Amino acid sequence: MIKKIAVIFCVVFFLSGGGCISFRIEPRPEPEHLVETFVLCKKVVPNGELLAPEGTTTDFDGNDPQVLCFVGLKNVGQKMTLKWKWYSPAGILFKETVDVSVNTTEVYLEAVTAYDRLDMRQEGIYEGRWVVVILVNEELAGRRTFTIR
Amino acid sequence: MILLSGTSALLSDDKILIEFQASYLAYSYDHNQIYGEGVSFRIFSFDVSCDHLKADVRSRIFYAYGSIVLTKDGKKRFEGDEFFFNPEERRAILVDYSEKVGVVHIRLEEDIDEIEKLALKEEKEEESPLPSDVLENLTLPKIQSSLFYFTCERAQITEDYEVLGEGVILHLEGMESVGFKKFKLSSGLKQRGSGFSLDKIWFTKSQGIIARGSYLFRIPDRVNSLTQLNYEERSVLKEYTGPDRQLDILNSTSFVVDEYTNVSFTGNYNSSNLWNVGFVLNRRWNERVITNFDVSYNKPINFKGETWIGFTSTLSGGNLGDLSLSGRYEVQDQVLGSLSYANTFLERLTLLLNSTYSKIKIVGSESYSEILTGGVSLSYDSQIFNLSTDYYLNHDLFGSQLLSQPQLRLGINPFSFYEGILVASFTNIFIYSDIKAGPDHQDTYSNNTIFSLSSQPMYMTPIFSLNMSFAVEQFLEKEDRNFTSGGFIGKGTLEFAKGFFLEGLYNFQSRRRTKNWLIEGTTSQDLSAVIRANPSDKLNSWISISYDPKNRQWTQSFADISFEVIRKWQFHTLINYDFILNKLNNIDLFLVREAGRVQLRFVWRSLSQQFSVELIPR
Numbered sequence: 001m002i003k004k005i006a007v008i009f010c011v012v013f014f015l016s017g018g019g020c021i022s023f024r025i026e027p028r029p030e031p032e033h034l035v036e037t038f039v040l041c042k043k044v045v046p047n048g049e050l051l052a053p054e055g056t057t058t059d060f061d062g063n064d065p066q067v068l069c070f071v072g073l074k075n076v077g078q079k080m081t082l083k084w085k086w087y088s089p090a091g092i093l094f095k096e097t098v099d100v101s102v103n104t105t106e107v108y109l110e111a112v113t114a115y116d117r118l119d120m121r122q123e124g125i126y127e128g129r130w131v132v133v134i135l136v137n138e139e140l141a142g143r144r145t146f147t148i149r
Numbered sequence: 150m151i152l153l154s155g156t157s158a159l160l161s162d163d164k165i166l167i168e169f170q171a172s173y174l175a176y177s178y179d180h181n182q183i184y185g186e187g188v189s190f191r192i193f194s195f196d197v198s199c200d201h202l203k204a205d206v207r208s209r210i211f212y213a214y215g216s217i218v219l220t221k222d223g224k225k226r227f228e229g230d231e232f233f234f235n236p237e238e239r240r241a242i243l244v245d246y247s248e249k250v251g252v253v254h255i256r257l258e259e260d261i262d263e264i265e266k267l268a269l270k271e272e273k274e275e276e277s278p279l280p281s282d283v284l285e286n287l288t289l290p291k292i293q294s295s296l297f298y299f300t301c302e303r304a305q306i307t308e309d310y311e312v313l314g315e316g317v318i319l320h321l322e323g324m325e326s327v328g329f330k331k332f333k334l335s336s337g338l339k340q341r342g343s344g345f346s347l348d349k350i351w352f353t354k355s356q357g358i359i360a361r362g363s364y365l366f367r368i369p370d371r372v373n374s375l376t377q378l379n380y381e382e383r384s385v386l387k388e389y390t391g392p393d394r395q396l397d398i399l400n401s402t403s404f405v406v407d408e409y410t411n412v413s414f415t416g417n418y419n420s421s422n423l424w425n426v427g428f429v430l431n432r433r434w435n436e437r438v439i440t441n442f443d444v445s446y447n448k449p450i451n452f453k454g455e456t457w458i459g460f461t462s463t464l465s466g467g468n469l470g471d472l473s474l475s476g477r478y479e480v481q482d483q484v485l486g487s488l489s490y491a492n493t494f495l496e497r498l499t500l501l502l503n504s505t506y507s508k509i510k511i512v513g514s515e516s517y518s519e520i521l522t523g524g525v526s527l528s529y530d531s532q533i534f535n536l537s538t539d540y541y542l543n544h545d546l547f548g549s550q551l552l553s554q555p556q557l558r559l560g561i562n563p564f565s566f567y568e569g570i571l572v573a574s575f576t577n578i579f580i581y582s583d584i585k586a587g588p589d590h591q592d593t594y595s596n597n598t599i600f601s602l603s604s605q606p607m608y609m610t611p612i613f614s615l616n617m618s619f620a621v622e623q624f625l626e627k628e629d630r631n632f633t634s635g636g637f638i639g640k641g642t643l644e645f646a647k648g649f650f651l652e653g654l655y656n657f658q659s660r661r662r663t664k665n666w667l668i669e670g671t672t673s674q675d676l677s678a679v680i681r682a683n684p685s686d687k688l689n690s691w692i693s694i695s696y697d698p699k700n701r702q703w704t705q706s707f708a709d710i711s712f713e714v715i716r717k718w719q720f721h722t723l724i725n726y727d728f729i730l731n732k733l734n735n736i737d738l739f740l741v742r743e744a745g746r747v748q749l750r751f752v753w754r755s756l757s758q759q760f761s762v763e764l765i766p767r
Binding site: 029140 | 173186230285300318
C-alpha cells in the first residue's frame with residue numbers, strides 16, 4: 001500500500017513539478033491610476049472624502065436634467081490629467097472638457113473620484129445613442145454608450 | 150486538482166494564436182478573463198500595441214484600448230483609440246475619437262496554404278455603427294476578487310483558446326502564492342482541438358485511484374469524435390469487496406454527410422460485461438419533413454442482448470397540423486410504435502391525437518406483453534373559460550383488459566374584481582372509467598369541483614399589509630367516498646425597518662368525509678410568525694416559529710440564514726427545531742465560495758454527521 005502511494009506521489013510530483021515550479025518570480029507592481037469605476041448616473045453624492053454615483057443607468061429621457069459621467073480611479077501616485085469627450089449619435093464631438101489636472105503635488109492617493117455632466121436642457125441634444133469617453137493623460141481609458149429617449 | 154490539470158499543457162504542442170507581452174497581465178481562472186496594461190501582441194499578420202487590454206476568452210471577445218498602434222511588416226498602418234477583434238471571425242474594428250468618431254473595419258484573411266502570407270483587406274465605412282459597450286464589467290478589481298487568479302508578463306492563447314502563462318504568480322483568494330516558470334492558466338476548458346488529453350488522476354478513499362482521459366478527433370464542420378476512458382483501480386482499498394478495477398470506454402462520433410444528412414455513432418463498453426452501440430442517420434428531406442433511422446444493440450448484465458431497428462419521422466404541415474410517426478422492431482419479435490397528430494383550428498380549438506402500440510418480452514419468460522393505447526383531446530380556450538374533453542383508451546391485448554376513460558374539464562379562467570384586489574377561479578373535472586377484463590365489467594365515475602378566491606396585498610398603512618386566500622373543493626364518486634375540504638390562509642406583513650419584515654400567518658384547513666348520513670372529518674390550524682431579512686444582496690435570511698392553536702402547543706421552528714462573510718464567501722445554515730419532540734432535528738452548515746466557473750463548498754450536515762468539501766463546476 002505504502003509503495004503504491006509513493007509511486008502515485010512521485011508521478012504527481014513529476015507531472016506537476018518537472019522543473020516548472022519556481023518560487024523566485026518577482027511579483028509585478030500593480031498598475032497606476034487604474035480606472036476602477038466608470039459609469040453613467042443621474043446623481044453624485046458625497047461618500048466620506050470621496051464621491052459616489054447614485055442611480056446608475058444608461059437610459060435617460062427628457063425628464064432627466066443631466067447625464068453624469070462618473071469616474072473612480074485608484075492607486076494614483078503621480079500627476080495626471082482627466083478629460084471627458086461627449087459624442088452625439090451622428091458621431092460628432094458635442095462637448096469636450098479641458099484637461100483637468102489631478103494630484104499636482106504628486107502625493108500617493110489611494111482613490112480619486114471625479115465626474116462631468118451633460119446638460120440635457122442645452123441646444124443640440126437629441127434622441128439616440130450617445131457616447132462618452134474618458135481620457136487619462138490624453139489616452140483613452142474608458143468608454144460608455146447611453147441612450148437619450 | 151488545478152496543479153494536476155495544469156501539467157498537461159506543458160506536454161501539449163498547441164499552436165499559438167496570440168502572444169501577449171505586457172507590463173502587467175492578470176488572468177482570472179474563475180471567470181476565464183484577462184486584464185492587461187502596456188500590452189503588445191501579434192494577431193495574424195499585425196503587431197498591435199495598446200495601453201489596456203480586456204479579453205473574455207470564453208466568448209472570444211478581445212478589446213484593446215488607449216494608444217492603439219497597428220503595424221504590419223514593420224510599417225505603421227493604423228492608429229486609434231479602441232481595437233475590437235474576434236480571432237474566430239477574423240474581423241477587427243478600429244475606432245478613433247477625434248472631432249468625429251471614426252470607425253474602420255478590418256478583415257483579416259489567412260492564406261491556409263501559406264500561413265505566413267496574410268492578406269489584409271480593409272474597408273472604411275462612414276456610417277458604420279459603433280460597437281456596443283463590451284466587457285464593461287471586466288475590471289482588474291473583479292479579477293483580483295477571484296478565488297484563483299494569476300499575474301504574469303507573458304501569456305499565450307492557443308488555437309484552442311487555452312491560456313498559457315510564463316513567469317506566473319498564482320494568487321489564491323487575493324494572497325500571493327507560488328510561482329511557476331510556465332503554467333496552463335485555463336485548465337479545465339472543455340473546448341479543445343484534436344488530440345489526447347489526460348483529464349484527471351485522483352485518489353479517494355471510497356473509489357481508489359481514478360484516471361480519466363479522452364481523445365478528440367475533429368475535422369471542422371465534418372467530423373467530431375470524442376472517446377472517453379474512465380479507469381478505477383480499487384485494489385488499493387483496504388475494505389472493498391467488489392471487482393478490483395473497472396474500465397469504461399465511451400465514444401460519440403458525428404459525421405456530416407451533406408447539408409441535409411448527418412450520421413452519428415455512440416458506443417459504450419464497461420468491463421463488467423455491459424455494452425451498447427447505436428447508429429443514427431438523420432435526414433432532412435425539406436423544411437417540413439425530418440426522418441431519423443437508427444440501429445442499436447444493447448447488452449445488459451446477465452441478460453440476452455437486444456438489437457433494435459427503427460425510425461422516427463416528423464412532418465410539420467403548417468395549417469394542416471403536425472404529424473409524428475415512429476416505429477421500432479427488435480429481432481426477438483418485439484415491437485414499439487407511436488403516432489401523434491396535433492393541430493389548432495380557429496385559433497382557440499386544439500386537437501391532439503396519439504396512439505402507441507408495444508409488444509415487449511416479459512423479463513425471465515418467453516411471453517410478451519402487448520398493449521395498445523390511444524387518446525384524443527379536444528380543448529377550447531377563450532378569454533373567460535376553458536373547456537376540454539379527453540378520451541383515453543388502454544387495451545392490454547395480452548391480458549384481455551380494456552380501459553376506456555372519457556373526461557370533461559371545464560374551468561373559468563382566473564378573473565379579478567374590486568379593482569383587481571380579489572381574484573377568483575373555478576374548475577370542474579368529470580372522469581368516467583370503464584374497465585373490461587374478460588367477462589367482467591366495471592365502471593366508475595368521479596367529479597371534482599374546486600373554487601378559489603384570493604386577494605392581492607392590501608396596504609392598511611404604508612408599512613403594513615394584509616392578504617388572504619380561500620379555497621373549497623368537493624370530490625364526489627360513484628362509491629360514495631365523498632370529501633369536502635376547505636382552507637383559509639391569512640397573512641399580515643409589517644416592514645419594521647428597511648428590508649426587515651415581520652409576518653404573521655394563520656392557516657385553517659378542514660376535511661370532511663360524507664357517506665349517506667355519516668359526516669366525519671378533521672380540522673387543523675397553524676399560526677406562524679416569520680422574521681424575514683433581505684436588506685441587501687449580502688443578507689437574505691428568515692426565521693419562523695409555528696403554534697397549533699387547536700392543541701395549544703408550539704410545533705416547529707425553522708431558520709434559513711444566509712449572509713456574505715468576506716470576499717464572496719457566503720455562509721448559509723438551515724436549522725429545524727421540533728418543539729413536540731423537544732429536539733433539534735437538523736442543522737446544515739454551508740460555507741460557499743462562488744468562483745465563476747466553479748463553486749467551492751464546505752458542508753457539514755448534522756443528520757449524517759458528515760463534513761464534506763465539494764468543488765462543483767458551474
